[in-house]
Amino acid sequence: GAVVSQHPSWVICKSGTSVKIECRSLDFQATTMFWYRQFPKQSLMLMATSNEGSKATYEQGVEKDKFLINHASLTLSTLTVTSAHPEDSSFYICSASVGQGRRPLHFGNGTRLTVT
């Protein structure tokens, strides 16, 4: 149980284009989802907390207009990287916990974004 599916697993796009990444909770409802970014051989940096039916909460230093988050339903959150640049190339991972509270996170398998 508690499966999180992330799509696509990898994407290559040209500078200036936008890319949408989907994160779905397959067998549970996720009121809150979290988006992380990970550079090679580094830790996960929390980008934003996605709340169903309301605006996302972004961490300091993360541009909300560049990384658009939409959490339209209890099972789907999307991250759109707008006007992508090569420096946006990274590994993006979403996660969710079952139920409310400070519980373990279930992660998607991540999306490798390469901007050329």
Next chain:
Amino acid sequence: SQQGEEDPQALSIQEGENATMNCSYKTSINNLQWYRQNSGRGLVHLILIRSNEREKHSGRLRVTLDTSKKSSSLLITASRAADTASYFCATVPNTGGFKTIFGAGTRLFVKA
């Protein structure tokens, strides 16, 4: 990292040996968790220890927590080649909200 540091950054051991990884954090926490990440994949939750607990076991894993020193350790006993992965500690601060903050991670390589 956003929360703390882990050491060692990398660890190479022989199969059958024990592996110990340490984690330090900065703020008061509700709980501390350990995750495993295989290369290029998402993370898998291993174990959670609450702030009022000092030690916890799960199979070959043993986790300790010292809130006075703001540190934790993960011990993997009788390691296997399949344990090769990156291991991250993560904390849920008591600042409110539910966000989970990850440490820098330890890359473990177990040689067969």
